[in-house]
Amino acid sequence: MTREFKQTSDDRCSTNKINIGISSCLLGERVRFDSGHKNNAYITKILSKYFEFHSFCPEVSIGLGIPREPIRLVSDEIDGSIKCVGTRNPSLDVTEPLIRCAENQLNWVENLSGYIFKKDSPSCGMERVKIYNNGNPSRSGTGIYASVIMKYFPNLPVEEEGRLGDAHIRENFIKRVFIYKRWCDLLTSSPSKKDLVNFHAQHKLIYISHSQSKTKALGQLVAEIGKMEISQYCESYIGMVTNILRKPANRKNHANVLKHIQGYLKHELDKGDKDEMATMIEEYRLGYIPLVVPITVLRHHFRRHPIPYIDMSYYMQPHPKDLMLQNTL
Numbered sequence: 001m002t003r004e005f006k007q008t009s010d011d012r013c014s015t016n017k018i019n020i021g022i023s024s025c026l027l028g029e030r031v032r033f034d035s036g037h038k039n040n041a042y043i044t045k046i047l048s049k050y051f052e053f054h055s056f057c058p059e060v061s062i063g064l065g066i067p068r069e070p071i072r073l074v075s076d077e078i079d080g081s082i083k084c085v086g087t088r089n090p091s092l093d094v095t096e097p098l099i100r101c102a103e104n105q106l107n108w109v110e111n112l113s114g115y116i117f118k119k120d121s122p123s124c125g126m127e128r129v130k131i132y133n134n135g136n137p138s139r140s141g142t143g144i145y146a147s148v149i150m151k152y153f154p155n156l157p158v159e160e161e162g163r164l165g166d167a168h169i170r171e172n173f174i175k176r177v178f179i180y181k182r183w184c185d186l187l188t189s190s191p192s193k194k195d196l197v198n199f200h201a202q203h204k205l206i207y208i209s210h211s212q213s214k215t216k217a218l219g220q221l222v223a224e225i226g227k228m229e230i231s232q233y234c235e236s237y238i239g240m241v242t243n244i245l246r247k248p249a250n251r252k253n254h255a256n257v258l259k260h261i262q263g264y265l266k267h268e269l270d271k272g273d274k275d276e277m278a279t280m281i282e283e284y285r286l287g288y289i290p291l292v293v294p295i296t297v298l299r300h301h302f303r304r305h306p307i308p309y310i311d312m313s314y315y316m317q318p319h320p321k322d323l324m325l326q327n328t329l
């Protein structure tokens with residue numbers, strides 16, 4: 001589904017916390033097949049300061065009950081289609097109920113800025129879920145519920161709780177959520193073409209840190225905005241941004257962006273400051289220091305020598321400082 005322009009100010013983006021969907025068991029709700037849960041402390045203790053979680057358990061929603069027979073994905077021997085069936089009773093086929101259940105959630109999922117799924121689940125798993133073929137598992141599946149949500153909302157940032165343990169994936173997911181939230185806020189305000197170009201300028205350095213070539217292609221789209229319908233532009237723009245941000249940024253690209261940013265200070269810094277900054281960026285590129293170090297020093301310099309383009313950019317602070325996400329990059 002594509003987000004449309006809305007004329008009303010009644011919107012999730014106006015709340016302070018960001019609305020995020022989540023598999024119920026990750027919040028400690030005892031909804032698993034064995035009446036257990038999979039509480040994730042990082043989610044419930046840290047992310048909950050910024051995210052308003054909307055929990056949902058598709059298996060409970062379709063009436064499987066707690067406790068219940070576990071289910072799994074199997075590949076149909078005849079046509080190769082994927083079905084979700086009981087592990088003890090294969091005639092218990094919940095594929096269609098799970099699909100319908102997901103399709104019934106689109107109204108509230110549309111108001112989210114991200115979704116965190118439980119890994120490995122035949123309902124909620126985002127990727128690498130076991131599919132059984134003649135009793136042999138291969139990790140190539142997606143949970144039935146999650147696959148429908150991702151199909152209808154291809155630009156919604158989604159991640160699995162298991163992968164959030166990786167610093168780069170965690171930072172990337174949270175950054176995508178904040179960008180998507182700002183994008184949704186913009187769409188609900190009936191933006192002008194100038195507003196949309198401004199949004200691009202605010203995020204361009206982030207995009208470059210992910211892919212210079214893809215950002216160049218995105219820049220060509222932005223340059224064409226004058227000839228396009230706003231709705232057509234927005235659909236293409238967010239699709240390309242999703243594609244750019246899908247893979248976390250690497251040190252080499254960040255180092256290039258940092259050097260580019262330093263270039264804005266070429267008349268303001270003396271040789272000593274310039275050399276110190278260049279050394280720091282190189283040390284970051286080589287992995288000796290985390291991203292937060294050169295960024296902190298650059299922010300210090302820009303506080304003393306403000307540059308409007310850098311001030312407006314989210315690159316140096318794409319998410320709240322307290323999350324300390326740049327400390328581990």
Ligand code: SF4
Nearest residue numbers: 023024025057118124
């Ligand atoms: S993984 Fe999904 S279906 Fe399974 S218990 Fe958690 S919320 Fe329910």
